[in-house]
Amino acid sequence: MSAVAELEPPTTHVSKKSTSGTGREKKVTAETMASRQRDISVSEFFAKNRHLLGFDNPRKALLTTVKEAVDNSLDACEEASILPDITVVIEDLQPERGREVKQSRYRITVVDNGPGIVRKQVENIFGRLLYGSKFHRLKMSRGQQGIGISAAGMYGLITTGKPMMIQTRPDANKKAHHIELAMNTKTNRAEVTVDEETPDFPLQRLRGLTAGTREMSEKGEFLSPKAYPTGTSVTIELEGRYQKGRGSVDEFLELTAIANPHARITFVPPSRESAAEEEDVPLLKGGKRRAEGGTKEGEVAAGGEAAEAPAVVAPAAPVVTTETNGIILFPRAVEELPPETKEIMPHPRGIELGILLQMLKEAEQEEKGYTLYNFLQDKFSRVSANTAGEFCKSVGLTSRTKVGDVDHATAEKLYKEMQESKLPPPPTDCLAPIGVRQLLAGLLKGVRAEFYAASSREAAVYRGRPFLIEAAIAFGGELPTEDSSRVIRFANRVPLLFQQSACSSFKAVGETNWRNYDLQQPRGAAPVGPIVIMIHMASVWVPFTSESKEAVADYDEIRKEMKLALMECGRKLGAYMRKRLKMRREAERRDVFERYIGEISKAVNAINGTDTRKLFDALLAQAKKRTAIADLRLDEDGKKVKEEDPADQEGVIIVGVPNAGTAEPAGGRQAAEPASPSRKRAPGKPDPFAQSKAEAAMLRVAARAKADDDEPTLMDVKQARRAPSKPEKPRPARPAASKKPAAIPAAPPPAAAPIERKPKPKMRLDLRTGKPVPLDDAGGRLF
Amino acid sequence: MAKSKPAAGSVSRRIKERDTRTLRGIVELADDVAKKALGGKEPRVEIPLRTRSNTIWNRKRGILEMGSATAERELFNLNQAKQFMQTCLHARGIKELIEVEKSLSLRGMFYKGLHTVAGTSEKTFTDQDESDGILEDLEVSLGALREELHIFAKKKGTMIGNITIIDSGDEIDCRRMGSGGYAIPSIVEPDVIQFKKCEARFVLHVEKDTVWGRFNEDRFWQEHNCILTEGGGQPSRGVRRLLQRLNSELGLPIYCLLDCDPWGHYIFSVIKQGSISLAFESNRLAIPEAKFIGVRSKDYKACGFTDDVQIKLNDNDIKRAKEIAAYPWFEHHKGWQREIQGLLDNGFKMEVEAMINKGISFVTEEYVPARLKAKDWLE
Missing domain, CATH: 1.10.10.10 (Winged helix-like DNA-binding domain superfamily/Winged helix DNA-binding domain)
Structure with a gap:
């Protein structure tokens, strides 16, 4: 820890920096000032301002480290068309510490089955801040800035003095690289301390870590070399605090699993939680199922049996999060990668003057004699030759004017023209929605409710940037009834865990009138009741309110789309709620009748000797028939309206039959009770029904997924509609470089893939495979 | 039993x-x-x-x-x-x-x-x-x-007076019933109760047993040769049936002494015309000839009562009084319309016991005899 003290002054740094050296006693001249003015290394800046990157406190530091590593892994896998299989291991290195000690030293290891990283890029990727592939492009991806993982490594180095350890195997037939590197904050360069080749990938050591890992390893389900033919493993030691609840690693992984149903995530938490700072609320109550002695349900979904099935078909076994021997497994719920996203040029209406000037300058350097006419067409989306000509004309230039000849005043004029022009909105094929079915599969896996609905909006535009909103809700089941609803937010599939109330999505939830859908709602707040509301924003550039990427900025266009998506889900819920209420009423009514039928039968028997049993049966049969009829009559005020089954709605899953009133056979005649299928819910109890319910639901999903092939509108109209915009051809076999793990099915039949994945024209795997791209700025952002 | x-x-x-x-x-x-x-x-x-x-x-x-x-x-x-x-x-x-x-x-x-x-x-x-x-x-x-x-139903109501009846085979001399009187059973049909001997010339029915006690102590029934009954407020079917039988079988007129309030008026209405809930039994319960001798709204002035006996009419009373005035059998009855209007004009109710304020035996010795003599009643 002594190293830490040196590197890391304990108090706020910015103010200190500004005041130090400006002592009053000495007269400061321009020269003396000049002598102190020098470059600030970016890494040094962040070492001092680590809160900007989400390392404010030990607990968040732990989370941010896991989050950055997992985000990177998911991005890398998807870019390489590999179904992600990610293992997160957190080891507590001071398990003997006192009970009251709030933090401890942890070793975090995140292993993925991605494409791996070529040796020479390792230092750049992990050892430099602001180095990455995602920053300077308008493309939907999780990371945006290229600071995450290296900052995490730096944080670890600062707090423990231990370098970051990386194992990576880009070639399945060769040994893995083992590199340890420590970042030099002064030079923004990594210093490699160990560089060797090793056959030990994924790390053998981790498999024997706990009883749980040993058990799973024996079954070949934990870090098996077969599942990780290529990939990368990052190990960082840091001071942190592990505690469950809101804003925890557990929550992050649960939500990530929901938004990424195509990923299989295994989590080995540390042996114990840190001393609690406050009572933490568990995230999604009952979301996990504790599997006694390791049930197969989850593994089946991720494992070999699905290999023969086409990629789209959801596994027939229930896919739910399980906990076995302390190891949490978020199984893969869909065997289908998210559609590949395209990179787009900025839209003329989405840029600022400064950026236009910068672009003009760059264009000039790029090519001598570059004309404005060509520049406009090349560097912007939705600018046709015609439009480009009009732009040139409108500012008094011709189509042959060179970029270099555009002066500041003309550029300003051009900028104004651009803002006022009527152009089609930017292309939207750059967005990859999670998709209705995937949303449902994700929620079904992580949240134990009885009703699930999802909707995916068409793409819309804010500030010239395309975005797309998806919403999903889970209702009832084992969710807590009394509490306020839980809003879970995602941006480009990354869960947002903090600053909920500052987020546009939270406002959208509050502004939606949930009372229309039979939910309680305090004025302007989120609804109250057993409901989980999920909002996902996909965009080439998500407007976060701050650098820590915790809340989406409140643009009217975005909020409006969010509300529309929520309302779509709400309507589905409303239909279900009405149906549920109706069924409950019906059950109650039948219950009332059944209760008295026994008494009546006995009384009539005593009076005139009619056979009690016969009478009871006859009356019961009538009661059953009449309750259904009575409801039709009652609900539609005499008007018989065609009943809609809420389950027939698009994007809806209903688990189990809602049946509140439990009809007991009256008169104590169990034998005379031919059918009383209603059953009592026993929340909290591991009832056998839950299993069969989930099974039934999964079978339904599977059935629907199959039906999708013939009838694309049933579950996921959005994707089906998008498909024609891309060439109709089967998904190609994946590049040979990334050998598929056994779990991933072979190239699926064409009909089974509503989303086409184009073969990659070139591997743009900058982050992992390495093609250094010059740093530039985008969107007037700070970094 | x-x-x-x-x-x-x-x-x-x-x-x-x-x-x-x-x-x-x-x-x-x-x-x-x-x-x-x-x-x-x-x-x-x-x-x-x-x-x-x-x-x-x-x-x-x-x-x-x-x-x-x-x-x-x-x-x-x-x-x-x-x-x-x-x-x-x-x-x-x-x-x-x-x-x-x-x-x-x-x-x-x-x-x-x-x-x-x-x-x-x-x-x-x-x-x-x-x-x-x-x-x-x-x-x-x-x-x-x-x-x-x-x-x-449970027993309710009492009878005393110059009549002998047979109840379930037992002869009962209603002249010798002491201070308690004969408790009227709920079933008084001819197969249970038969009239054996009756000298009484009329029946005085009072609302409550407290007033009845006053009349009995003063031996009103002996002096005026009548039968004295009470129904404990709204009379039960037994009491009404007995009164109806005394009226129809023995031809005795029935005079009612009830409170001057909507409740008293309603009791009279039930005795006379029958009730809504037992309309199917009106035939054997209603006594169309029953007469209401008091307390009348005019008595406050006529008898010179003091302010102390007034009980203010509440909203509910006023509402009830108007309802009763609208009953078809009262609607075209000038006497009753006047009576109820008088009650509303007074703005207060008077109980039969109010007369005790004027003198312990005022009601038995002066008020009722005077009314009977003057034939001053409402039908």
Whole structure:
């Protein structure tokens, strides 16, 4: 820890920096000032301002480290068309510490089955801040800035003095690289301390870590070399605090699993939680199922049996999060990668003057004699030759004017023209929605409710940037009834865990009138009741309110789309709620009748000797028939309206039959009770029904997924509609470089893939495979 | 108790016939339920409506009669299912009573039918009121009187005066009833009570036993040769039936001394015309000739009462008074319209006991004799 003290002054740094050296006693001249003015290394800046990157406190530091590593892994896998299989291991290195000690030293290891990283890029990727592939492009991806993982490594180095350890195997037939590197904050360069080749990938050591890992390893389900033919493993030691609840690693992984149903995530938490700072609320109550002695349900979904099935078909076994021997497994719920996203040029209406000037300058350097006419067409989306000509004309230039000849005043004029022009909105094929079915599969896996609905909006535009909103809700089941609803937010599939109330999505939830859908709602707040509301924003550039990427900025266009998506889900819920209420009423009514039928039968028997049993049966049969009829009559005020089954709605899953009133056979005649299928819910109890319910639901999903092939509108109209915009051809076999793990099915039949994945024209795997791209700025952002 | 001891063979035979008829009604009801149930139809019981809308004012006879409207009590109706079950339970209970030739009080019937519905924690009856209502329903739907169902109400009301009766075979001299008087049973039908000897020239019915006690202590009935009765507020069916029999069989005029308030007016209305809920029994309960001798609204001034005896009319009283004034049998009755208007004008009520304020025996020695003498009453 002594190293830490040196590197890391304990108090706020910015103010200190500004005041130090400006002592009053000495007269400061321009020269003396000049002598102190020098470059600030970016890494040094962040070492001092680590809160900007989400390392404010030990607990968040732990989370941010896991989050950055997992985000990177998911991005890398998807870019390489590999179904992600990610293992997160957190080891507590001071398990003997006192009970009251709030933090401890942890070793975090995140292993993925991605494409791996070529040796020479390792230092750049992990050892430099602001180095990455995602920053300077308008493309939907999780990371945006290229600071995450290296900052995490730096944080670890600062707090423990231990370098970051990386194992990576880009070639399945060769040994893995083992590199340890420590970042030099002064030079923004990594210093490699160990560089060797090793056959030990994924790390053998981790498999024997706990009883749980040993058990799973024996079954070949934990870090098996077969599942990780290529990939990368990052190990960082840091001071942190592990505690469950809101804003925890557990929550992050649960939500990530929901938004990424195509990923299989295994989590080995540390042996114990840190001393609690406050009572933490568990995230999604009952979301996990504790599997006694390791049930197969989850593994089946991720494992070999699905290999023969086409990629789209959801596994027939229930896919739910399980906990076995302390190891949490978020199984893969869909065997289908998210559609590949395209990179787009900025839209003329989405840029600022400064950026236009910068672009003009760059264009000039790029090519001598570059004309404005060509520049406009090349560097912007939705600018046709015609439009480009009009732009040139409108500012008094011709189509042959060179970029270099555009002066500041003309550029300003051009900028104004651009803002006022009527152009089609930017292309939207750059967005990859999670998709209705995937949303449902994700929620079904992580949240134990009885009703699930999802909707995916068409793409819309804010500030010239395309975005797309998806919403999903889970209702009832084992969710807590009394509490306020839980809003879970995602941006480009990354869960947002903090600053909920500052987020546009939270406002959208509050502004939606949930009372229309039979939910309680305090004025302007989120609804109250057993409901989980999920909002996902996909965009080439998500407007976060701050650098820590915790809340989406409140643009009217975005909020409006969010509300529309929520309302779509709400309507589905409303239909279900009405149906549920109706069924409950019906059950109650039948219950009332059944209760008295026994008494009546006995009384009539005593009076005139009619056979009690016969009478009871006859009356019961009538009661059953009449309750259904009575409801039709009652609900539609005499008007018989065609009943809609809420389950027939698009994007809806209903688990189990809602049946509140439990009809007991009256008169104590169990034998005379031919059918009383209603059953009592026993929340909290591991009832056998839950299993069969989930099974039934999964079978339904599977059935629907199959039906999708013939009838694309049933579950996921959005994707089906998008498909024609891309060439109709089967998904190609994946590049040979990334050998598929056994779990991933072979190239699926064409009909089974509503989303086409184009073969990659070139591997743009900058982050992992390495093609250094010059740093530039985008969107007037700070970094 | 109250096992009827028939006085003569003809009475006994009549009871047998009556019971047979009641039993037949009950079995028919059960048969209908069974037939409909087994035939896939909804079982229902037809029950004549005991509501104001189904009550007809027979101007000619001066009594309220029940109309022909009926309601169907359906099993498959959320609001009626329980009542349907209760009706069946009580029908069964009554059948049992008739078969063992015993009778039960209303409360007794409540307990007879009371048990927990099988498979639930629900009781068949929540309280006696529920049970009483069902029994009244059965009375009207079977077309049988309460006593024909072997059910009686609790004793209410007292009688004393110059009359000898036979009650269940026991001779009772109502002149020798001390300070307590003869308690009027709930069943006073001719097979239970017969009039043996009567010298009385009229009946004075007072509202409450406290006033009755005053009159009895002053030996009012001896002095004026009458029968003195009280009904404990709203008189029960037994009291009304007894008054009706005294009136119709012995030709005794019935004078009523009731409070000067809407409640008193209503009691008189029930005695005279019958009540809405028992309109089906008006024939044997209503006494169209009954007369209201007081307390009158004009008495405050006429008798010179002090302010102290006033009880202010509350909103409810005023509302009630207006309702009563609108009854068809009062609507065109000038005397009653004036009386009720007088009450409203006064703005206060007066109890019969108020007269004690003027003198302990004012009511027995001055007020009532003066009214009777002057024939100053309302019909």
